[in-house]
Amino acid sequence: MRDILEYCIGGIRRSVIAGTEVLHEGGRTGHLYVLIEGRLDVVKGDTVVATLTEPGAVLGEMSVLLDQPHTATVTRGPGFGDLRDRRCRIVLVVSSPRWR
Numbered sequence: 001m002r003d004i005l006e007y008c009i010g011g012i013r014r015s016v017i018a019g020t021e022v023l024h025e026g027g028r029t030g031h032l033y034v035l036i037e038g039r040l041d042v043v044k045g046d047t048v049v050a051t052l053t054e055p056g057a058v059l060g061e062m063s064v065l066l067d068q069p070h071t072a073t074v075t076r077g078p079g080f081g082d083l084r085d086r087r088c089r090i091v092l093v094v095s096s097p098r099w100r
Helices: 002-008 061-066
Strands: 012-015 021-023 031-037 040-044 047-052 073-075 089-095
Touching: 002 031, 002 089, 021 031, 031 061
Parallel strands: none
Antiparallel strands: 012 089, 021 073, 031 089, 040 047, 040 073
């Protein structure tokens, strides 16, 4: 997945602080993000179904490609004691004008 990061040069980078929701289940943002570093939780309903930690992980792609609402919420969980979890950054790769 790290190879994907090479295609993200020039994208809009942003830091994600603890408690921040990146994508909301059922919402439409038209955004496709790539994880640069850190940890994000994928939540369906009240259940964490996946944890993204690998740089290059893609989020929001199903919604953008299928022109459908987001199927899960992606959030930065509460802060953790491990130094590796204190920083989380993503890059916006696609922003569809259709949903603005």
